[in-house]
Amino acid sequence: xxxxxxxxxxxxxxxxxxxxxxxxxxxxxxxxxxxxxxxxxxxxxxxxxxxxxxxxxxxxxxxxxxxxxxxxxxxxxxxxxxxxxxxxxxxxxxxxxxxxxxxxxxxxxxxxxxxxxxxxxxxxxxxxxxxxxxxxxxxxxxxxxxxxxxxxxxxxxxxxxxxxxxxxxxxxxxxxxxxxxxxxxxxxxxxxxxxxxxxxxxxxxxxxxxxxxxxxxxxxxxxxxxxxxxxxxxxxxxxxxxxxxxxxxxxxxxxxxxxxxxxxxxxxxxxxxxxxxxxxxxxxxxxxxxxxxxxxxxxxxxxxxxxxxxxxxxxxxxxxxxxxxxxxxxxxxxxxxxxxxxxxxxxxxxxxxxxxxxxxxxxxxxxxxxxxxxxxxxxxxxxxxxxxxxxxxxxxxxxxxxxxxxxxxxxxxxxxxxxxxxxxxxxxxxxxxxxxxxxxxxxxxxxxx
Amino acid sequence: xxxxxxxxxxxxxxxxxxxxxxxxxxxxxxxxxxxxxxxxxxxxxxxxxxxxxxxxxxxxxxxxxxxxxxxxxxxxxxxxxxxxxxxxxxxxxxxxxxxxxxxxxxxxxxxxxxxxxxxxxxxxxxxxxxxxxxxxxxxxxxxxxxxxxxxxxxxxxxxxxxxxxxxxxxxxxxxxx
Numbered sequence: 207x208x209x210x211x212x213x214x215x216x217x218x219x220x221x222x223x224x225x226x227x228x229x230x231x232x233x234x235x236x237x238x239x240x241x242x243x244x245x246x247x248x249x250x251x252x253x254x255x256x257x258x259x260x261x262x263x264x265x266x267x268x269x270x271x272x273x274x275x276x277x278x279x280x281x282x283x284x285x286x287x288x289x290x291x292x293x294x295x296x297x298x299x300x301x302x303x304x305x306x307x308x309x310x311x312x313x314x315x316x317x318x319x320x321x322x323x324x325x326x327x328x329x330x331x332x333x334x335x336x337x338x339x340x341x342x343x344x345x346x347x348x349x350x351x352x353x354x355x356x357x358x359x360x361x362x363x364x365x366x367x368x369x370x371x372x373x374x375x376x377x378x379x380x381x382x383x384x385x386x387x388x389x390x391x392x393x394x395x396x397x398x399x400x401x402x403x404x405x406x407x408x409x410x411x412x413x414x415x416x417x418x419x420x421x422x423x424x425x426x427x428x429x430x431x432x433x434x435x436x437x438x439x440x441x442x443x444x445x446x447x448x449x450x451x452x453x454x455x456x457x458x459x460x461x462x463x464x465x466x467x468x469x470x471x472x473x474x475x476x477x478x479x480x481x482x483x484x485x486x487x488x489x490x491x492x493x494x495x496x497x498x499x500x501x502x503x504x505x506x507x508x509x510x511x512x513x514x515x516x517x518x519x520x521x522x523x524x525x526x527x528x529x530x531x532x533x534x535x536x537x538x539x540x541x542x543x544x545x546x547x548x549x550x551x552x553x554x555x556x557x558x559x560x561x562x563x564x565x566x567x568x569x570x571x572x573x574x575x576x577x578x579x580x581x582x583x584x585x586x587x588x589x590x591x592x593x594x595x596x597x598x599x600x601x602x603x604x605x606x607x608x609x610x611x612x613x614x615x616x617x618x619x620x621x622x623x624x625x626x627x628x629x630x631x632x633x634x635x636x637x638x639x640x641x642x643x644x645x646x647x648x649x650x651x652x653x654x655x
Numbered sequence: 656x657x658x659x660x661x662x663x664x665x666x667x668x669x670x671x672x673x674x675x676x677x678x679x680x681x682x683x684x685x686x687x688x689x690x691x692x693x694x695x696x697x698x699x700x701x702x703x704x705x706x707x708x709x710x711x712x713x714x715x716x717x718x719x720x721x722x723x724x725x726x727x728x729x730x731x732x733x734x735x736x737x738x739x740x741x742x743x744x745x746x747x748x749x750x751x752x753x754x755x756x757x758x759x760x761x762x763x764x765x766x767x768x769x770x771x772x773x774x775x776x777x778x779x780x781x782x783x784x785x786x787x788x789x790x791x792x793x794x795x796x797x798x799x800x801x802x803x804x805x806x807x808x809x810x811x812x813x814x815x816x817x818x819x820x821x822x823x824x825x826x827x828x829x830x831x832x
Contacts, residue, residue: 240822240823255762255819255821255822256762256821256822256823256824257762257821257822258822259822259823265822270761270762270794270795270797271761271762271794271822272762273794273795274761274762274763274794274795275762275821277763277764277794277795278762278763278764278819278820279819300795304795
């Protein structure tokens with residue numbers, strides 16, 4: 207097992223990783239920007255190294271400084287968390303050549319899944335159902351329109367280098383196609399430095415269902431069941447749950463097997479998530495694969511009883527995946543508490559938290575780096591806490607979540623807590639009958655929760 | 656800042672008077688302000704007087720033991736040592752606005768000289784101007800030369816040769832001219 211792990215991240219996930227390292231007796235190194243000097247992950251780590259000024263580009267994304275920090279502290283492994291450099295193949299490569307174990311997949315796997323077109327091809331070859339679309343990048347408008355007609359409208363134009371909901375444009379009818387294609391290519395160039403786009407059939411009323419997978423260094427690949435992440439605002443997940451209300455044992459088996467097949471095709475190592483779109487007829491289509499641990503991993507932990515971060519460390523250290531069958535029991539829901547104002551179009555709300563009281567009790571878990579007196583910086587994403595509840599049934603979980611949201615006090619800044627309270631009361635959500643369009647028609651009322 | 660690990664004396668000679676004399680000599684000859692050592696429940700700490708502005712004595716001067724060295728199990732004891740010897744003497748610091756800190760722009764290991772056997776780039780008293788190379792901070796096998804951004808004189812070297820440094824850590828104190 208590693209002696210010292212450097213966490214190349216911040217916020218709640220950095221704290222999460224430090225906690226797991228503690229359990230193994232592994233020493234921890236935190237890296238931080240000047241804006242995070244008083245952050246909990248800095249305080250709780252054994253050592254801390256300042257790596258730059260507040261902007262991410264100048265700190266958390268500065269590969270040489272992070273590697274240098276690992277060198278001067280003698281860290282033998284780096285955990286990249288999620289976001290930042292977690293899916294940066296160059297970073298994974300540099301770690302390896304510097305003699306530091308990157309806790310995650312290999313650079314080749316990251317590259318393979320990072321290019322959305324290549325990922326689809328790989329999955330298709332492995333026999334995983336994919337969303338019908340162009341067989342690769344489309345460039346000239348004539349040809350693109352031809353392909354578009356073959357796919358059928360509505361369709362969606364996606365950036366090859368995009369992902370996580372960014373770089374996508376829906377085209378509802380043929381008339382809009384040309385203009386949308388031009389715009390999409392331009393946006394892709396601006397946003398990701400790569401103007402390449404491809405076309406996909408737009409699945410109507412889709413649900414976003416993803417499968418948690420894990421591969422070890424001995425060729426074993428298993429899955430931990432699925433998560434339903436359909437409650438999204440502008441393709442950003444807000445509420446996640448496991449199991450998915452529309453997935454029964456049979457479908458779980460089929461989707462899990464498909465996910466495993468895809469992973470085995472690339473000899474996948476460590477944690478990953480295979481994302482699918484599921485339509486009304488419960489047909490599922492591969493969308494993309496994330497080669498990292500995800501924000502919402504706690505809901506899978508609650509229903510399977512496995513600590514996924516711990517497993518990441520074990521697998522990276524060469525251990526084998528558990529042989530015992532992974533069993534799901536009960537129901538877990540996670541609400542992402544963001545420092546945003548739901549009454550004002552979810553405008554970011556950085557600032558000092560003056561009062562902070564977390565809910566608790568049986569089956570209530572809060573992963574957070576926030577505390578009373580903490581100054582939420584404006585430089586990074588707005589996630590300040592993950593509230594996760596676990597109960598025997600979905601109804602029980604929703605009720606428990608409602609109660610926990612009532613107890614959660616965060617003052618000094620605006621948060622999405624009142625918004626989540628309304629989601630939990632919503633009839634469509636409670637019935638389990640919703641898709642990724644759920645929040646498009648959701649009316650946030652505001653006022654007292 | 657980086658936390659450092661306390662060193663431990665393998666011979667367990669914490670109570671040895673000769674050992675304590677050695678510590679005092681070591682302290683006076685270095686840029687450090689204090690040394691604290693903990694071993695098997697016993698702790699000893701030697702520190703320079705923070706306010707002392709003693710003139711530099713002859714190099715290699717013997718440090719007489721002042722006062723009694725008291726050591727009790729588990730409690731740290733401060734042993735005052737005169738700030739004599741070749742340690743750089745900060746005589747009456749000049750007005751604050753003339754003092755400028757050169758800070759590290761990167762993370763890495765600090766080296767005072769271009770090579771292990773070469774002379775240091777600068778030392779206390781060296782004149783510098785914008786572009787003067789002051790030191791090297793090594794990161795990922797690359798030697799990065801750190802340059803001065805002001806004209807002046809080096810008042811103090813704040814970091815030891817071979818010490819790890821983090822972003823924005825002060826390296827040199829320069830009196831601007």
